[in-house]
Amino acid sequence: MVRVFINGYGNIGRRLAAVLSSDKEVQFIGIAKYTADDKTKDAMDNGFDIYVPDWMVNQFKEKGYDITGVISQAISGSDLVVDAAKEGGGYDNKKKLYEPMNKAAIFQGGEDRHGERSVADMIHNSRVNYAKAAGKAYVIQGSCNVSGMGRIMQPLIENFGDRIRRYDVTLIRRWADLEDSKDVKDSIEWDKNPHHQDDVRDFIPASNLYVDAYKVPSRMMHLHQMVIRFNGKAPSKDQIIETFRNEFGVAILNSARGTAAIRKKAMDLGFRHGDTNMVHIHQEVLRVQDDTIKISYSDDQTGMVIPENHLLMQSMILDRPRDEAIKRTDRIFQMTKKRRILEEEFK
Numbered sequence: 489m490v491r492v493f494i495n496g497y498g499n500i501g502r503r504l505a506a507v508l509s510s511d512k513e514v515q516f517i518g519i520a521k522y523t524a525d526d527k528t529k530d531a532m533d534n535g536f537d538i539y540v541p542d543w544m545v546n547q548f549k550e551k552g553y554d555i556t557g558v559i560s561q562a563i564s565g566s567d568l569v570v571d572a573a574k575e576g577g578g579y580d581n582k583k584k585l586y587e588p589m590n591k592a593a594i595f596q597g598g599e600d601r602h603g604e605r606s607v608a609d610m611i612h613n614s615r616v617n618y619a620k621a622a623g624k625a626y627v628i629q630g631s632c633n634v635s636g637m638g639r640i641m642q643p644l645i646e647n648f649g650d651r652i653r654r655y656d657v658t659l660i661r662r663w664a665d666l667e668d669s670k671d672v673k674d675s676i677e678w679d680k681n682p683h684h685q686d687d688v689r690d691f692i693p694a695s696n697l698y699v700d701a702y703k704v705p706s707r708m709m710h711l712h713q714m715v716i717r718f719n720g721k722a723p724s725k726d727q728i729i730e731t732f733r734n735e736f737g738v739a740i741l742n743s744a745r746g747t748a749a750i751r752k753k754a755m756d757l758g759f760r761h762g763d764t765n766m767v768h769i770h771q772e773v774l775r776v777q778d779d780t781i782k783i784s785y786s787d788d789q790t791g792m793v794i795p796e797n798h799l800l801m802q803s804m805i806l807d808r809p810r811d812e813a814i815k816r817t818d819r820i821f822q823m824t825k826k827r828r829i830l831e832e833e834f835k
């Protein structure tokens with residue numbers, strides 16, 4: 489049994505907690521809360537042990553929240569910490585807690601891979617470098633966009649790699665998650681320096697990839713348009729679809745009107761948290777033009793990285809072969825079944 493603690497209980501942390509607390513291979517230690525707000529009640533209702541910073545214990549108790557102990561205590565009793573801090577907070581946690589206590593940690597995609605606040609020397613993408621994470625003490629799980637790009641690019645590389653000249657990706661990013669209380673601003677904003685290009689090159693170094701990112705007023709998933717240029721004539725649409733036919737975590741849809749239709753369908757179908765946990769290729773707008781292929785796919789921002797974290801844990805701590813890990817993750821997340829259902833709903 490791996491003893492796992494989740495440091496953070498936001499959009500990602502609470503999803504991780506829901507899965508890891510019910511995984512029979514995991515001895516779930518609990519979650520960290522830093523603010524004595526009603527999300528603490530949500531964690532209590534889910535039966536999780538809650539740990540808080542030592543200077544906050546009284547505040548939580550005064551509000552009537554049931555606290556198990558302090559965060560440092562929980563970490564010292566864990567084998568692995570899954571850090572789910574707000575973007576950039578993982579670095580301070582590593583320096584103050586994980587390194588001094590000699591604890592392995594998974595960080596999320598909002599952390600830095602390079603520079604002064606770098607938290608790890610690799611970014612994990614289960615489709616590309618799963619085995620490389622085995623035995624590592626610190627690894628970053630790529631962000632949802634970065635995970636999605638890897639999931640699309642790697643099968644293309646394996647099938648057509650020597651013919652691919654370059655990738656140009658336009659990321660159309662959702663403004664906020666459904667659960668976020670922050671307003672969605674009526675604006676389209678651009679990113680001067682998107683991190684995604686360098687992040688993907690961390691696990692696919694030879695890719696000739698260029699990324700532009702725009703944030704739009706929506707809460708319902710990201711949409712990527714990936715333009716792939718080939719030396720000579722591009723493969724046919726059928727060849728591209730066949731490439732993804734049996735890809736884990738990739739659905740091929742044909743009649744979804746937009747990202748909201750998929751999210752609402754996932755909620756109506758009772759998928760946990762309304763997550764599909766995958767990318768969805770939109771077949772009806774997949775275009776082949778001379779030497780160019782344009783693939784548009786939506787990316788379940790909050791759900792994508794949860795099975796990825798689960799796979800990463802199995803590589804880092806259990807040193808399990810990828811095929812076995814995928815089977816286990818699929819049993820827990822039911823992704824193959826969800827994919828079949830979505831493909832039928834949007835055929």
Ligand SMILES: NC(=O)c1ccc[n+]([C@@H]2O[C@H](COP(=O)([O-])OP(=O)(O)OC[C@H]3O[C@@H](n4cnc5c(N)ncnc54)[C@H](OP(=O)(O)O)[C@@H]3O)[C@@H](O)[C@H]2O)c1
Nearest residue numbers: 496497498499500521522523573574575596598632789790
């Ligand atoms: N949201 C997404 O769609 C998404 C997708 C992929 C990757 N990610 C990445 O996942 C990470 C978390 O994102 P999120 O969306 O879950 O953020 P979030 O909803 O804003 O939650 C952040 C959490 O961090 C907690 N926190 C505060 N101080 C902390 C500390 N020192 N250590 C640990 N946790 C602390 C907060 O706890 P309190 O509420 O108790 O203050 C809050 O629950 C980021 O790196 C992000 O880039 C997010």
